[in-house]
Amino acid sequence: MSPLASFRALSVALALVATAAHADAVRRFALVAGNDEGGSDTRPLRFARDDARKMHSLLVRLGGVSPGDAKLLLDEDSRDFLAALADLEARARAAQARGERTALLVYYSGHAKDGSLRLGDSRLPFEDLKRRLASAPADIRIAILDSCRSGALTRTKGARKAPAFEIESGAARDARGLVILTSSAADEDSQESDALRGSYFSHHLASGLLGDADRSGDGRVTLFEAYSHAYARTVADTAASTAGAQHPTFSYDLAGNGDLVLTDLRASGExxxxxxxxxxxxxxxxxxxxxxxxxxxxxxxxxxxxxxxxxxxxxxxxxxxxxxxxxxxxxxxxxxxxxxxxxxxxxxxxxxxxGAARDGGAWWTLGFSGGVQSFFDGPTRDTLFLSVGLLGLEAQLHDYFRRDWVWGVDVAAGGKQAVLALPTLAGPAYRYSVTSLGTTLTSEWPRGSVAPFVGARMAYLVMRRDFDDEVFPDQKFAMFSPGLVAGVRWKPLPRLHVTGRARAHYLQYTVDEQRSLGYWELGALLTYQP
Amino acid sequence: MRYLALACLCLAAAACGGDFSNDDLEFLNALPRREDLAAELPAASEGRSGGGLTTRKDKLLVNLGELSQVAGDTDESGHEFNTAVDGLLSLLEHIRNAPPTSREPDRRVWGPFKDQEHPGFDVRFVMERQELRFDYRLEYRRTGEGDGDWWAFLVGSFEADAGIRKGVGALYLDVKRAEQEGFPTGGLFLLDRLDIEYQTKALPTRVELAFTPRGGLTAPTRYTYREAAGGLGEMKFLIPDIDLVLGGRLEDVELTTRWAPDGRGMGVLEVLDGDITGAKYTECWNALGRVTFIARSWDFFNPTEGDRKSCPDFSALDE
CATH class of the missing domain: 2.60.40.10 (Immunoglobulins)
Structure with a gap:
């Protein structure tokens, strides 16, 4: 088939997918899944979950999908995926029974290999998914797959490495059938971008749905406006990449015409x-x-x-x-x-x-920390390891081992003057001091300028007690201390980060007896990103 | 790489632990120190002349303005008292400088070590606690002997009353047992036992030293030192068989001396037996040790000389 013939065929097909004038009358269901993991024989992706989050948010805000009809699955396996799909199908069937027109949109960002979607260690064969969608009880079924070699799903029927295409508007007949969009052809990898912090295809699809694809200027972005926009931008952005150009594909099996509106730019008012x-x-x-x-x-x-x-x-x-x-x-x-x-x-x-993200992912920060350390056990913090303030330095490496993972090293010290008060000994004055060396690995969940995080930390603590009176020997205790950390990082300025965090640590005390102790730390961290 | 990781683990393990212990401090606090038990002598006593405690044969013929013999006796006996305390407590100094070898909830043990100063002997120090009471023993055995062969050379106890070494305690050296075990006792060979009892929980504090002569041929010699607020000190001891006054008999006297930090003092000598049993001699001296007041209870014509008001106020030592 010549390119011109392909164009023509595509145009005809698109004309069949029409529902523009009836967009508001369609009850929409959406299953959005993102999974960074694809099993042991794949490298973890960095942005698949983020792509899913963005798409879910966009469909609920602008895509006419009510929150109750949208499901977001992050790092779930194929069993969860199919269960969620079955739930939406049941709802769509009930809606159809009430005489409502329905549309089911399935979006997936993640790994695909050897003819299957890879959801973690589980697999979902393309053909199974395709059969499932073909028989789904919805008037329109749309599958958008952003994964490597996902074009294999469209290869068997109607697959095209399609450039932008024409849209026939003003159609009168409602569309029914199945549309499948994939981010790459059957023999291509789908590429992620550190600069975009997402896959090329999903980024341009989302950007298009936000308005960039509204070529008609009517305030609505149709499926094919969005697709043609994503196609053109994905090919352009990946043309010079080492992996080569990435070509999104589509497949259709539709009857009817009209134009399916995916997002209404005026829907949210803002x-x-x-x-x-x-x-x-x-x-x-x-x-x-x-x-x-x-x-x-x-x-x-x-x-x-x-x-x-x-x-x-x-x-x-x-x-x-x-x-x-x-x-x-x-x-x-x-x-x-x-x-x-x-x-x-x-x-x-x-x-x-x-800049750091544009340059390849990893970036680092350096800063000052301040906080307080206190043991949970009352007698311990009163007479043995006192509650003290800590000041320190900390360096963090972001997105090096994996996106949104932060590895940090820190050193902090604190101390105070105190007077010993034991059952048979009261009065000696001493200086209590703590020095802490630690390393932390956390995982962040960025939400705009705010990033909550949790992680694990290993600290090496050195406590000292130096008595003013030489009669009593100075004492020392050192021990490794594992712990957990949670907090929130906030970026008020482009290169400045403010972090609030809480730590809980375990400490094995071994001098007088073997005793399990715990302590907490509350602190703040001010870091600069060079 | 594997060896490097192993080395790092070993290094980390070696870097853990320490001696940060409240219990250790409480155990150490039960051991007396020199400043707790030694007599606080007036600074002016250094270099002041005086007779020997046990050789004094003067007949109390001192006059006003002359150097006080009693003041000299006080200094001499004070120094001897402190020498005895030092000798006993020096045995405990090694313990203070080393962390315990083993720790149990109410027990600490230092050693056993080979005694470098007494070849052929092992030494260990054991402390036990029962509520506020601490008991301790410095034990020896011949190298190679078993656990049942330890014998105690020094035995002590302390009833704590909070504060820094505040409480009631006692300790003794069992010289007789040491001699039986063939353990070198040095200059202590004339004794069977040397005892110290003390209370430091309230003023005036009290330290009592008792020398039990070898074989029990004579009664133990006791020295009692007390200290009150303001640096006031008191030493009381018995002097047997001195020729205090003209007559056919020697006197046994009890000498109680008190002093202020500036060197002034007062001595009271009571005749317990002799030519003038029951007689009492009182003498006060100034910071230079020169007599300012004399009172003799047996002198009918001239019972006092000098000004009684020159005597310091020692009422803080009156119980």
């Missing part, structure tokens, strides 16, 4: 309006964490909308010799107009997109 008078070019919208959440390719004299979620964003437009950057605040339920006058010139070094 967002950003880029007026027609604004200069043309590519605009980037960057969250406080330095991540590009949306892009917009604006042409001359065309008004565009980006359905950003409420929050603060930095806006960047790239010129040949400099950047134009500024900040916008999107309030809940409000449409904000981007005013060119509020952007300023800036050198490329002030790029608000997080």
């Amino acid at each position: 967002g950003l309006l880029v007026p027609g008078a604004a200069p043309p070019g590519t605009y980037y919208f960057v969250d406080p964490g330095g991540m590009v959440v949306a892009e917009l390719d604006k042409t001359e004299d065309v008004e565009r909308r980006v359905a950003l979620a409420p929050g603060t964003y930095r806006v960047k437009r790239r010129l040949p010799d400099r950047l134009r950057i500024g900040e916008v605040q999107v309030a809940r339920g409000r449409q904000v107009v981007l005013e060119e006058a509020r952007l300023r010139d800036a050198p490329f070094s002030d790029d608000p997109v997080k």
Whole structure:
């Protein structure tokens, strides 16, 4: 088939997928799954779960899927996946029984290999999934698979490495059937981007659904607008990569026509309006964490909308010799107009997109810590290991071993003057001091500028007691101490991090007797990202 | 790499532990120190002349303004008292400088070690606790003997009353047993036993030293030292067979001396037996040790000389 013929066939097929005028009448169900793990013979992905989170949030906020009809699965196996799918199918069947039109959207980001989706150690063969979707009790079934070689799912029927395609609008007949979009062809790997902090395909699909794909300018992004946008941008972005260009594919088996709206940019009421008078070019919208959440390719004299979620964003437009950057605040339920006058010139070094992530992932911080340490056992903290304040230094390496994993080393010291008060001995004055060397491995769950974390820590503690009176010998105790840590890291400025955290540690005391002790630490950490 | 990891583990294991122990401090606190038991003599006593305690034969013919013989006796006996205390407590000093070899909830043991100063003997120090009471023993045995062969050279106890070494205690040296075991006793060979009893929990504190002569041929010699607030000290001891006054008999006298930190003092000599049994002689001296007041109970015509007001106030030592 010649390229021209393919185009024509595709256009006809797309015309069959029509429901634009009836979008609001369709009850939508969504199963969104992300899994970084793909079994022992695969390397863990870094952003599959994040892609799933973004897509879930986007579908609920703009895609007409009510929260109760959307399921988000993170690192779940195939059994959970199928169970969730069965639950949604049951609901769709009930809705159909009530006479409602239904649509079921399945999104998956993760590993695929040897003809199966890899959900951790479990597998879900493409053919099983395809059969399941083909028979799902929904008028429209849409599967979006962002995984390596996922094009194998579309290869058997109707598969295309399709460029952007034409849309026929104004169709009258409701669409019914199955559409499958995949991020790569059957012989291609799907690529992730450290700079985008997600896969190329999912990023551009999401960015398109936020407004960049709304080529018609009607405030709605249809399935095929989104797909054609994601296709073009994915191919362009990956063309120069070492893995080679990545070509998304599609498959259709539909009857009817119309245009299926995936997102309504006005649905949430909030967002950003880029007026027609604004200069043309590519605009980037960057969250406080330095991540590009949306892009917009604006042409001359065309008004565009980006359905950003409420929050603060930095806006960047790239010129040949400099950047134009500024900040916008999107309030809940409000449409904000981007005013060119509020952007300023800036050198490329002030790029608000997080540099470390763009450069390859790992980044590090160095800072000061302060806190307090206290033992749980009352007599212990009164007479043996006292409660003290600690000051220290800490270095952290982010995203080195794995994305959102943080490895840190720290040293802290503290002490206080005290007077001994034992049953048969009271009065000697002494200085109690603690020195702590520790190493911590934590996992973070970034939410914009805030990142909660939990992890494990191993500390080496040295406690000393130096008596003012030489009559009593100075004493020392040293021991390794395993513990747990949890807290929140906040990034108020591009290179500054403030962390609040709590630690709980175990300490085996071995001098007078073998005794299990525990202590807690509360602290704050101020770090700078060079 | 495997050896490096093993070495790191060994290093880490070796770096753990320590001697951070409240119980150790309480056990150590039960051992008396020199400053607890030694007589606090007036600074001015250094270099002051005086007669020997046991050789004094003067007849109390001292005059006002002359050096006090009693003050000299006090200094001499004070120094002898402290020498005896030092000798006994020096046995415990090694214990203070080393952590216990083994720890149990109410027991600490240092050693056994080979006694470097007494070749052929092993030594260990055992302390036990029962509530506020601590008992301790410095034990020896011949090298190679078994656990049942330990014998105690020094035995002590302490009833703690909080504070730093505040309480009631006693310890003794069993010289007789040491001689029987063939253990070198040095200059102690004239004794069977040397006892110290003390209380440091309240003022005035008290330390009593008793020398039990070898074979029990004579009664034990006792020295009692007390100390009150303000650095006031008191030493009481018995002097047998001195020729105190003209007459056919020798006198047994009890001498009680008291002193202030500035060197002033007062001595009271009571005749327990002799030509003037029941007689009492009182003498006060200034910071230079020179007599400022004399009172003789047996002198009908001239019972006192000097000004009684020159005597320091020692009422804090009156129980």
